[in-house]
Amino acid sequence: MARIRKGAAKPAPQFLEDDPSTGYLPGRAWPTVRYGLSTLLASALLVFAIELIVRGDFFGTVDFFMQPFKPGWTTIIVFALVLLGLDAILGRSHQSLMIVAPLTLALAFVGHQKSRYLGDPLYPTDFLFARQIVALMPLLVRERPWTAVMLAVGIVGGLTLLVYGWRTWRRRVPILSRKGRLARLALAVPLLAFFVSIMDYATFSWTRDRLQI
Numbered sequence: 331m332a333r334i335r336k337g338a339a340k341p342a343p344q345f346l347e348d349d350p351s352t353g354y355l356p357g358r359a360w361p362t363v364r365y366g367l368s369t370l371l372a373s374a375l376l377v378f379a380i381e382l383i384v385r386g387d388f389f390g391t392v393d394f395f396m397q398p399f400k401p402g403w404t405t406i407i408v409f410a411l412v413l414l415g416l417d418a419i420l421g422r423s424h425q426s427l428m429i430v431a432p433l434t435l436a437l438a439f440v441g442h443q444k445s446r447y448l449g450d451p452l453y454p455t456d457f458l459f460a461r462q463i464v465a466l467m468p469l470l471v472r473e474r475p476w477t478a479v480m481l482a483v484g485i486v487g488g489l490t491l492l493v494y495g496w497r498t499w500r501r502r503v504p505i506l507s508r509k510g511r512l513a514r515l516a517l518a519v520p521l522l523a524f525f526v527s528i529m530d531y532a533t534f535s536w537t538r539d540r541l542q543i
Contacts (some may be wrong), residue, residue, distance in 0.1 A: 336429075368424070378437060383439055409430070411521050411522050411525075414517060416430065418511040437452065452493065
C-alpha cells in the first residue's frame with residue numbers, strides 16, 4: 331500500500347454523520363443541546379451589546395435585562411431563531427453571526443448617534459434619507475478630515491476582517507447535513523412566522539401582551 335506523502339493538501343471538511351461540530355447527531359442529544367445553548371449565548375451577548383451601544387449605559391443595560399416586563403429576553407429568543415435559520419441557509423454552524431452581528435451593531439451605533447444629536451431613535455423610515463447622508467460626506471471630510479479618515483480606515487478594516495473570517499470559517503467548519511439544515515429550518519421558520527403574525531399593533535394579541543413587545 332502506498333504511503334501517504336507528508337505535506338499533502340488536506341481535503342475540505344465535509345459533513346460526517348458522527349461529527350459533533352455539525353450540531354445534528356441522530357440519537358445523540360448532547361451536541362444538539364450544546365449547539366442550541368451556544369446559539370442562545372451568542373444571541374444574548376449580541377443583544378446585550380446592541381442595547382449597550384444604543385443606551386450608552388452599562389448599568390442601565392443590565393437593569394433592562396433584569397426586569398421581567400421588558401422585552402429583553404424575548405428579543406434574545408428571536409435573535410437566536412434568526413441565527414438558527416441563517417445557519418441552515420448558509421450551511422455552517424454559527425456563520426450567521428458574521429452577517430447579523432456587523433449589521434445590527436452598525437445600526438445600533440447609528441441609532442445611538444441619532445439619539446445623541448437629534449434626540450430621536452432610529453426609525454425604518456430614516457433609510458429613505460440615506461442619499462442625504464451620503465451627500466453630507468464631502469462636508470464631513472472638509473470640516474473634520476481626521477474623523478473621515480478614521481471612519482474610512484475602520485470601514486475598510488472591518489470589511490477585510492469580515493471577508494477573512496468568512497473564508498476561514500467556511501474552510502474549517504464542516505458542512506451541515508441536509509437533515510441538520512432541515513431540522514433548523516423546521517424549528518426557526520414556524521416560530522419566526524408566528525412572531526411576525528402577532529406584530530400587527532392594529533389588533534390585540536394576548537401573546538404579544540404577555541411577551542411585553
